[in-house]
Amino acid sequence: MDFLKNNLDMLIFGILGLMSFLMLWVTIERWLYFRRVDLKKFSHPDELNIGLTHNLTLLYSVGANAPYIGLLGTVLGILITFHDLGQGGTADVNTIMLGLALALKATATGLFVAIPAILFYNGLLRKADVLTAIWRKEHGHEAL
Template identity: 45%
Template sequence: MNNNFLAYAESAIDYGVMGVLLLMSIVTFWLFIERMMFYSSVRTDDYNHRDTLEMELTDNIGVISAIGSNAPYVGLLGTVLGIMFTFYTMGDAGAVDAKKIMVGLALALKATAMGLIVAMPAIVAYTIVLRKVEKILTVFDVAQDKKIK
């Protein structure tokens, strides 16, 4: 293969993986802020049924969970593709240059690191949001119990 094509493909994959991870982190942050703003304004008195309240409280939190679960895999995909390009380039050159291998592997591993950097805050955000949902539902249940008595 042409070296220019390999360089182009390698940087396209690198930017693609990093772009997807950046988008995932922006979506997570945006949904977290949106949910927290909604929770601060929710009035449990406006709801007659617990299920209706729960559906509104849990809206979009599955996306945060999915991002937290899948970001490491997106990073791993970038790493695997980066390693494949590194080995292909070395094999195509016909010479083993330890410096080029190490640099290629180090650059490929940055995708995994970025995947973890995106995943960890997403999982923390999901946990915080889920706990807030539990608290609001408990407040609703207590208010319903008081109405019955």
């Protein structure tokens, strides 16, 4: 329990930090790719779809799972708070509130990572749809 108590913040925020880095990297990479993509080099709609949606699953996964990582940190933080209270034998309201407040910062951070990830994902997916529509128009394909 001491290992968890001493390293919980580093573990949770480290994972969320890595997820944030991946989110920004994928967003910037896709945005730059969409700016310079040559739609003429694609001869089949499936090739186009694969090219345009590359790495978007990773971005969606960050958005979908960051709240759970934050929630895990919160649950473990509350567990540590209650464990410490049980070991101490006293139920000081200030100690409980401080422990709970510190535990909730993990959930807030998870949401702080997830919300932009989902916004970026939706924006990039919309751009992929627009580029696909342009490609279909140029190649005389009907919309699906």
